[in-house]
Amino acid sequence: MSSVFPTDSVGLxxxxxxxxxxxxxxxxxxxxxxxxxxxxxxxELNATASNAVLICHALSGTHHAAGFHHPDDRKPGWWDxxxxxxKPIDTNKFFVVSLNNLGGCHGSTGPSSINPKTGQVYGAHxxxxxxxxxxxxxxxxxxxxxxxxxxxxxxxxxxxxxxxQWAISYPERIRNCVSIAAAPxxxxxxxxxxxxxxxxxxxxxxxxxxxxxxxxxxxxRGLMLARMVGHIxxxxxxxxxxxxxxxLKTDRLNYDFHSVExxxxxxxxxxxxxxxxxxDANTYLxxxxxxxxxxxAAKHDGDxxxxxxxxxxxxxxxxxxxxxxxxxxxxxxIVDALMDAKKNVSYLDIxxxxxxxxxxxxxxxxxxxxxxxxxxxxx
Amino acid sequence: MSSVFPTDSVGLxxxxxxxxxxxxxxxxxxxxxxxxxxxxxxxELNATASNAVLICHALSGTHHAAGFHHPDDRKPGWWDxxxxxxKPIDTNKFFVVSLNNLGGCHGSTGPSSINPKTGQVYGAHxxxxxxxxxxxxxxxxxxxxxxxxxxxxxxxxxxxxxxxQWAISYPERIRNCVSIAAAPxxxxxxxxxxxxxxxxxxxxxxxxxxxxxxxxxxxxRGLMLARMVGHIxxxxxxxxxxxxxxxLKTDRLNYDFHSVExxxxxxxxxxxxxxxxxxDANTYLxxxxxxxxxxxAAKHDGDxxxxxxxxxxxxxxxxxxxxxxxxxxxxxxIVDALMDAKKNVSYLDIxxxxxxxxxxxxxxxxxxxxxxxxxxxxx
Numbered sequence: 001m002s003s004v005f006p007t008d009s010v011g012l013x014x015x016x017x018x019x020x021x022x023x024x025x026x027x028x029x030x031x032x033x034x035x036x037x038x039x040x041x042x043x044e045l046n047a048t049a050s051n052a053v054l055i056c057h058a059l060s061g062t063h064h065a066a067g068f069h070h071p072d073d074r075k076p077g078w079w080d081x082x083x084x085x086x087k088p089i090d091t092n093k094f095f096v097v098s099l100n101n102l103g104g105c106h107g108s109t110g111p112s113s114i115n116p117k118t119g120q121v122y123g124a125h126x127x128x129x130x131x132x133x134x135x136x137x138x139x140x141x142x143x144x145x146x147x148x149x150x151x152x153x154x155x156x157x158x159x160x161x162x163x164x165q166w167a168i169s170y171p172e173r174i175r176n177c178v179s180i181a182a183a184p185x186x187x188x189x190x191x192x193x194x195x196x197x198x199x200x201x202x203x204x205x206x207x208x209x210x211x212x213x214x215x216x217x218x219x220x221r222g223l224m225l226a227r228m229v230g231h232i233x234x235x236x237x238x239x240x241x242x243x244x245x246x247x248l249k250t251d252r253l254n255y256d257f258h259s260v261e262x263x264x265x266x267x268x269x270x271x272x273x274x275x276x277x278x279x280d281a282n283t284y285l286x287x288x289x290x291x292x293x294x295x296x297a298a299k300h301d302g303d304x305x306x307x308x309x310x311x312x313x314x315x316x317x318x319x320x321x322x323x324x325x326x327x328x329x330x331x332x333x334i335v336d337a338l339m340d341a342k343k344n345v346s347y348l349d350i351x352x353x354x355x356x357x358x359x360x361x362x363x364x365x366x367x368x369x370x371x372x373x374x375x376x377x378x379x
Numbered sequence: 380m381s382s383v384f385p386t387d388s389v390g391l392x393x394x395x396x397x398x399x400x401x402x403x404x405x406x407x408x409x410x411x412x413x414x415x416x417x418x419x420x421x422x423e424l425n426a427t428a429s430n431a432v433l434i435c436h437a438l439s440g441t442h443h444a445a446g447f448h449h450p451d452d453r454k455p456g457w458w459d460x461x462x463x464x465x466k467p468i469d470t471n472k473f474f475v476v477s478l479n480n481l482g483g484c485h486g487s488t489g490p491s492s493i494n495p496k497t498g499q500v501y502g503a504h505x506x507x508x509x510x511x512x513x514x515x516x517x518x519x520x521x522x523x524x525x526x527x528x529x530x531x532x533x534x535x536x537x538x539x540x541x542x543x544q545w546a547i548s549y550p551e552r553i554r555n556c557v558s559i560a561a562a563p564x565x566x567x568x569x570x571x572x573x574x575x576x577x578x579x580x581x582x583x584x585x586x587x588x589x590x591x592x593x594x595x596x597x598x599x600r601g602l603m604l605a606r607m608v609g610h611i612x613x614x615x616x617x618x619x620x621x622x623x624x625x626x627l628k629t630d631r632l633n634y635d636f637h638s639v640e641x642x643x644x645x646x647x648x649x650x651x652x653x654x655x656x657x658x659d660a661n662t663y664l665x666x667x668x669x670x671x672x673x674x675x676a677a678k679h680d681g682d683x684x685x686x687x688x689x690x691x692x693x694x695x696x697x698x699x700x701x702x703x704x705x706x707x708x709x710x711x712x713i714v715d716a717l718m719d720a721k722k723n724v725s726y727l728d729i730x731x732x733x734x735x736x737x738x739x740x741x742x743x744x745x746x747x748x749x750x751x752x753x754x755x756x757x758x
Contacts, residue, residue, distance in 0.1 A: 028634035128634040188619035188643040189611060195644045196607045198636060199651070203600040205584055210636070221582040228575045229608055232568060237703075240567035246674065253672060255407035255507040257577060257589070257664045261671065264567040265574045272578075285636045292640065293632060295625065324616075324703075 008084045009076060010042040010067035010091050015107060018144050024102075024137060027130040027293075034116065037141050038107030039063050039099035042083060043091035045145070051379035052147040053089055054138060055079065055098040056155030056162035059230070059287045060279060062106040065098035066091075079156075081362040088370035093379065094151060102137045103129040103286045111282030112213065122282075124210025129286055131158075131294045135165045139173065151379050152176035156359035157326065158287070161294045164334070167311040168296050176377055177313040178370075181323055181359040183330035184304050184337070185295040190325065193233055194288040197226035201281045210282050219281045224272035226284055231271050236322035236355030240264060304337035311338075315345040316373045318366070320358035346373065383450055387463045389421040389470050392446035392456075394486060397523050403481075403516060406509040406672075413495065416520050417486030418442050418478035421462060422470035424524070430758035431526040432468055433517060434458065434477040435534030435541035438609070438666045439658060441485040444477035445470075458535075460741040467749035472758065473530060481516045482508040482665045490661030491592065501661075503589025508665055510537075510673045514544045518552065530758050531555035535738035536705065537666070540673045543713065546690040547675050555756055556692040557749075560702055560738040562709035563683050563716070564674040569704065572612055573667040576605035580660045589661050598660045603651035605663055610650050615701035615734030619643060683716035690717075694724040695752045697745070699737035725752065 005011045015038050024032045040063050045052060055065050057078070066083035068076055083089045083096055100108040103126065111126035142150065153166040153174050160182025167177040183190070201207055204222030208215045235243075244264035253261060260266045300306040315338050319331035328349045338345040350366045352358040358366070384390045394417050403411045419442050424431060434444050436457070445462035447455055462468045462475055479487040482505065490505035521529065532545040532553050539561025546556040562569070580586055583601030587594045614622075623643035632640060639645045679685040694717050698710035707728045717724040729745045731737040737745070 028632075124636075128636075185625060187616055188623040188625065188641070189614075189616040191625070191641050192607075192611045192619065192643050192647055195647055196604060196611070199607065199648070200579065200604055202636065203604070225575060225579055225582070225604065228571075228578065232571045232575070235568075237566055237568040240571065244567040246564060246567065246570070253407075255668075257503075257507075257581065257668065262567070262570050264571050268571055268574055269578070289634075289636065 004071055005068060008086050009080065010084050012071065013040050013042065013064075013067035013069065013077075015040050015063055017107070018141055020137070020140055022140070024133070024140075026127050026133045028128045030127040032102075032109070032127065035102060035109035035137070037099050037102065037109070037137065039097055039141065040065065040067075040077075042066050042096040042098075043094050045095040045147070046379065049147050050149070050151060051094050052142070052145070052150050053094045053096045054142070054150050054153045054166075055083070055089070055096060056134075056138070056153065056159035057098070057101065058155070058157035058159045059291070060275070061159065062104070063098050063100040063108075064106075066096070079360065081360070082367065082370065088367055088374050089154065090371070090374065094374075097141070097145065097147070099138065099141060101129070101134050103283060103290075105280035105283040110280065111210070111286065112280040121213045123213055124282060126282060126286070128289050131161050131165045131290055132169060134162055134290070135169050138162070138166075139170055142173065148173065150174045151377055152178055152374070154178040154180075155182075156180040157182060157356065158291055161291075165294075165296060167313040167315065168307060171310050171312040174313045176316065178316045178318070178373070179334065180318040181320060181326050181331075181356055182334070183326040184297060184333050186291055191292050193229060194292055196229050198285055198288055200225035200229070201285060207281060212281065218276070220276040223276035223279060223281050223284060224269075227275035227279075228268045228272040231268060233325045234355060234357045236324065236353060238322060239354050242353065304333065305340040308338055308341040308343055311341070311343055315343055317345060317347045318359070318370070319349050320352045320354070320356070321349060322353050323356045323358060325356040384447060387465050388455060388459065389446035389463050391450065392419050392421065392443075392448065394419050394442055396486070397520055399516070399519055401519070403512070403519075405506050405512045407507045409506040411481075411488070411506065414481060414488035414516070416478050416481065416488070416516065418476055418520065419444065419446075421445050421475040421477075422473050424474040424526070425758065428526050429528070429530060430473050431521070431524070431529050432473045432475045433521070433529050433532045433545075434462070434468075434475060435513075435517070435532065435538035436477070436480065437534070437536035437538045438670070439654070440538065441483070442477050442479040442487075443485075445475070458739065460739065461746065461749065467746055467753050468533065469750070469753065473753075476520070476524065476526075478517065478520060480508070480513050482662060482669075484659035484662040489659065490589070490665065491659040500592045502592055503661060505661060505665070507668050510540050510544045510669055511548060513541055513669070514548050517541070517545075518549055521552070527552065529553045530756055531557055531753070533557040533559075534561075535559040536561060536735065537670055540670075544673075544675060546692040546694065547686060550689050550691040553692045555695065557695045557697070557752070558713065559697040560699060560705050560710075560735055561713070562705040563676060563713050565671055570671050572608060573671055575608050577664055577667055579604035579608070580664060586660060591660065597655070599655040602655035602658060602660050602663060603648075606654035606658075607647045607651040610647060612704045613734060613736045615703065615732060617701060618733050621732065683712065684719040687717055687720040687722055690720070690722055694722055696724060696726045697738070697749070698728045699731045699733070699735070700728060701732050702735045702737060704735040
């Protein structure tokens with residue numbers, strides 16, 4: 001069956017579930033007594049477990065990063081352009097682990113899961129999770145899989161923040177940190193966009209203070225708006241212009257408020273509606289808060305160089321010229337701190353018109369440089 | 380009483396109401412049989428009516444551009460930094476007219492007005508208004524005031540678009556066109572942000588398809604979200620950073636979704652809530668559509684140079700370096716077209732950190748250059 005898939009695909013994959021019964025103390029002060037993480041693996045773990053690569057996902061990502069769940073799937077996992085035989089994260093060389101983060105809504109324990117204490121959906125009662133919490137939960141997944149040290153922890157955007165946190169929290173357990181299109185902390189504007197998304201959800205009458213499942217509703221309007229505003233920040237002005245320009249949906253203007261006048265409106269509404277049918281609103285709030293709260297230097301009086309003092313990994317930092325969500329300047333902050341801290345760091349700013357979403361795209365120069373780095377990792 | 384006001388203030392001002400009984404045929408194909416425009420004037424019209432300046436407001440602006448309505452008003456009109464004795468639009472020299480546009484919600488006929496045909500609020504039945512419609516309605520106001528030709532038509536953002544449209548639609552009636560922080564048409568990203576704002580209002584259950592007044596509701600949630608997302612685009616990332624940074628509202632993190640964690644969240648929510656208490660939702664939709672539809676070159680196969688072919692005004696185009704809503708590149712498109720059309724054009728890009736809102740700010744270099752241009756206008 002897998003013959004229908006491209007030869008550089010990992011082919012058919014199936015998620016697995018890891019159970020954790022050891023309580024996890026969270027940054028918010030609360031404790032999760034037990035939880036599950038859903039994950040996929042691609043490639044084979046070698047005898048010394050030295051070839052493992054952890055993929056960390058971004059805001060709306062899932063464990064399904066590569067390959068196909070069914071022979072008739074039209075779309076592969078979200079980072080299939082970078083994971084597979086001969087691809088940057090080469091599954092002929094690496095054993096790749098990709099999980100859905102704690103608090104997610106794709107199979108790991110999160111707000112839409114049943115709280116074993118109450119027998120009810122967690123909903124609004126699920127604790128706020130931070131990037132540090134994720135890294136600790138991922139470390140336990142590594143323990144279960146027999147992985148003492150990752151050859152690399154890799155991620156884009158919020159995923160890149162997790163990779164950085166790994167290098168800070170577990171310096172002995174990560175040899176390479178690949179942080180793509182990330183930032184050392186959000187700017188006021190980043191937080192502002194997240195706040196708009198949150199308010200869209202929180203003020204949706206169908207949100208019911210997070211207890212929408214009990215009420216039999218879904219805050220679709222809020223989720224749609226949150227996704228729409230987020231989506232604008234993922235694309236560059238130029239890429240939106242090239243994709244849609246001011247092309248009209250129909251030949252003439254309708255002069256009303258309801259009709260879809262321009263292609264870009266149609267695209268955004270579609271994206272928003274699709275998302276609102278598949279994503280949990282409480283998870284969305286949680287993910288935006290994880291972004292807002294990420295600020296590893298806060299524990300070091302804002303000194304990012306000091307923050308990286310104990311890190312031992314090699315760092316590969318990548319940014320994209322037209323990314324205005326986490327601009328190249330934000331990556332350079334990371335690079336400067338790492339260099340000041342005398343760490344081994346390589347930095348690449350990729351000339352790409354696609355904006356923040358470029359990290360997901362098969363951009364030749366990006367794939368080539370990314371491959372070059374990953375190929376040099378000895379396992 | 381006016382002694383309490385600064386000496387460079389126009390002091391106490393009172394709005395006036397102009398009635399129009401001649402039907403106005405609109406771009407959408409519909410006709411307004413009658414309408415009213417509320418306006419203020421500052422300074423004195425000279426004997427030859429050669430010193431009149433029209434102020435065109437932006438998305439949420441009003442007729443109250445300068446001075447104070449009451450002796451105890453804490454804030455003057457929205458452009459008081461630029462209008463008054465000795466200011467760029469010097470009321471010792473000019474007779475300044477500032478109106479609330481048709482479709483507005485501050486006293487001119489708009490969606491929240493009573494439809495004389497039905498005796499009910501227009502609400503959703505108010506027609507969509509375009510920048511061209513505004514200019515035609517403003518021309519009738521000029522007729523009533525005995526102003527054959529404006530010494531200048533001046534505006535920022537959407538107001539700057541009206542100034543450009545004046546030069547195109549009424550070449551004989553405008554000697555100087557001052558277009559600040561504007562664009563010759565919206566980009567796909569601009570439209571996308573407007574669409575998010577519209578969807579926030581349209582999907583608010585309290586909007587009732589625009590008939591919220593009849594239903595006794597106000598779509599406050601939608602208006603708040605629309606304003607929040609708009610507001611982000613008015614400020615530069617840097618100015619937000621300088622204003623708020625990542626300063627916490629309280630000493631420690633709350634780890635929940637409802638608390639205001641960062642100053643920027645508090646600011647945005649306050650702005651959004653204030654706005655939702657004072658602005659009409661149907662007017663907001665109308666204003667965003669006027670922006671989307673503005674595209675004077677569309678009648679000339681997209682050729683902006685040809686669009687300006689018959690213009691006779693002198694043009695003064697101003698942009699601000701950190702404006703990412705209508706960036707300097709957009710102003711340069713206007714300047715290039717005007718130069719190609721062999722028009723008399725001056726252009727100034729002001730180095731200012733405040734983003735799009737810079738056009739409202741008392742930035743010394745801006746005020747100085749603006750004054751210089753206005754002072755050279757002979758009346």
